[in-house]
Amino acid sequence: AAGVIQSPRHLIKEKRETATLKCYPIPRHDTVYWYQQGPGQDPQFLISFYEKMQSDKGSIPDRFSAQQFSDYHSELNMSSLELGDSALYFCASSLEGGVPDTQYFGPGTRLTVL
């Protein structure tokens, strides 16, 4: 079965640079969530989209923005990168109105800021 795809899997950036992370949900899933997992930390919710509209917002810095496109894929844009942004970024998808709450996670993008 198709899973959530994230690209790139690894990304190395310098401080103050920008980064774009991409997420392709499971086919027919209409909701996408982004989570950030710092070293030794539990994942923290950043933002979510349902039917291309932002549905919820968590602890996402103002330097970050995200959107969901017409094909339901989502992109997380990160600017003015800081050392503390180094983390594993997960995308998850679900089908709103389907099996409630079941989010399927992608493999993550590991971002390293030098």
Place this chain on the structure above:
Amino acid sequence: AQSVTQLDSHVSVSEGTPVLLRCNYSSSYSPSLFWYVQHPNKGLQLLLKYTSAATLVKGINGFEAEFKKSETSFHLTKPSAHMSDAAEYFCVVSASKAGGTSYGKLTFGQGTILTVHP
């Protein structure tokens, strides 16, 4: 508001012995509860979920969990540990809106690292 507390940061068992990972939750609404497993440098895999159906939930790889509303607990168990079970386990809560529709955002516990000795 919702929160999850995993009572043990590390659990160590011998192969073939039972596993118990403890989780307590707090939620303003009827919660949906999950256990996810994360192997080193890997993504998050869903083990099982509770969504107000049967209180004893069976998951993959022989794991199960029991929802106890009176104790606000959702402990994860397995009768016999296997070496491949060594990983980090997250108890997760998702609050449901009144009326039962998922609110979506997941709140993770701090994680329990399970070590399995030969």
